[in-house]
Amino acid sequence: MRIAQVASLYEPVPPPRYGGTERIISYLTEELVSQGHEVSLFASGDSKTSARLISIIPRALWEDVTPCANPSMYHILLLEEVIKHKEEFDIIHFHTDFFHFPIFRRMNVPHLTTPHGRMDFPEYIRFFSNFNDMPLSSISYSQKKPLPLARWIGTVHHGLPLSLYQLNENPSDYIVFLGRISPEKGVDDALQIARKAGVKLKIAARVGLGDDAYFEKLLPEFKKENIEYLGEITDKEKNELLGGALALVFPVCWPEPFGLSMIESMACGTPVIAYPCGSIPEVVDHGITGWIVKDVDEAVGALRQIHKIDRKKCRQRFEMRFSARKMAESYLTLYRKLIAGHSQ
Template sequence: MKIAVLAPFAFPVREPYAGGQERHTAQLVRGMAARGHSVTLLARPGSDAPEGVRLLPITGGYAAALRQLRAGGFDIVHNNSLDYLPVLTAWRMNCPVVTTLHTPPYRALRLAARVGRWSDRLHFVTVSAFMQRLWAPYTGRSTIIYNGIDPQAWPFSPQGEPRRAVWSGRISPEKGTEYAIAAASQAGYALDLAGPIHDQAYFAREVSPYLNDRIRYHGSLSGTELARLMGGAGVGLFTSVWDEPFGLVIPEMLACGTPVAGFGSGAATELLYEGVGQLVEKRDVTALVTAMNAAARLQRRHCRAHSERNFHLETMISGYEELYRRILNRR
């Protein structure tokens, strides 16, 4: 198949990834190219194309990207952005458009989905059952395809350091970094923080004043560096306080063997069971402290097995590949 993938334009698609959506985009194009498909990535300048992927840097925004897509002679377009324009104008494409919904319904995108859903060229994917329920009033039917990770990129660590926790994500209010700091401090755990700072004022107010020799911020790390940090911890913390669409950090931590304690935000309840993690109500730091101690006693090999069984990258790639084929076979 001749596949075009439209990336989100907020950040370049390159390591260290700005977020889960950029990582998902890179994994998708790399996986499709490895299966012999012709793949073109339309992305912000400064992006890196995996081996076998043609990179098309876009400087004129989504309108310019859509012009390139209409003229590209593709079999299928995968819209991996959060912008409303590719959804609203999917009917003008010369081929089917698959849109993965990585975010809860916000006004512009849900309005575009209400209009675009009537085009037989537009097909929606949601990344969790939670997201499917949120989007159903606007998209109608959608296909659930869980995000996946490459287990080889997240090596299993049979033992983490006792009373050491790890937290990873973009540092912004919706990710709840301050709750990880508060819980680790109350529980007497050391804490390693990693991820890009998306809200400098939030970092200065809620994170920076609490950094010391026990609570450390490591910056934005490569996948290899992050896996090493995760594998070295006795427990991973997940503190999102918004409607988390998926929570890719959970399978990543589990793959390293690190059990997870966190808030039951959005799709998190789909990703964990009591054998590999503990979830509590959002913003309940006291309950999170109890959950940390309980999770740290769980079997690390069970965490690895759960991640491999349910969130393998090849399962995700196969899901999209099969969806593309079904769509094209119906034409």
């Protein structure tokens, strides 16, 4: 199959550190190539891929030292490049926002859009009332619930290469918070959980865009005893950090679209303690890959019985549910469905 994957230009594919969407695009692209498909990746020029790379800028916008006053101009150029090549593909898979909708609605080309963020904003109802013919795939069942009027053709959970992380059956004595320093991600609750449980907490996270004041407010807490702030880390460092942890704490308070760090943790055999927001109940198998809890006190209680989670079974459940191969095969099913419908 001839497949185009279209990424935004803000981060390279894959990103050097934080950037869940771009990492998933990379894992999907590489898996499709390994299965023998002819894949083209539209992304920034500093992306690394075994697919054909088509770029319109040499460096990702957030990696470039030269300020960009209007990033939308580069994304319009990106769209123009996709249109130039459109006849070369059996299907075009967009992982960008929705700026291509007015044009691709009028294009005689099979295409799919996967939004990677939350979909519960009020303006989305009006938008998708207009564009309810555009095919979408969700990354969780929870993500699509606020927009039943949109044309959802399937749900594909994220997946990771099985070789990316290794099982560690002998953890150390700390818990981990991994991801982004933002109010909705719940790092303040993670600090409370660690303090009440009397355990060490390691925080590996990037400060969210516009969340500098929130970070500054929490900074004194990060400097207290038994708290270690690591900033952003690489996949190699993540493997060691997650594998050595008693648990990943994921106390989010927003409609989490997926939560990639949860399956990264499971891949290391490390259970997850998470609040039941958004996708969490469909990602975490309660009592098998972790515990779903309601608040800080329940999280502390779950941590005290974390030894009941079999880390080997945690890894096995990850392999069964969240591999890159499973993800790619699920997307291929959607591609074939769209191509078949287009030819009728």
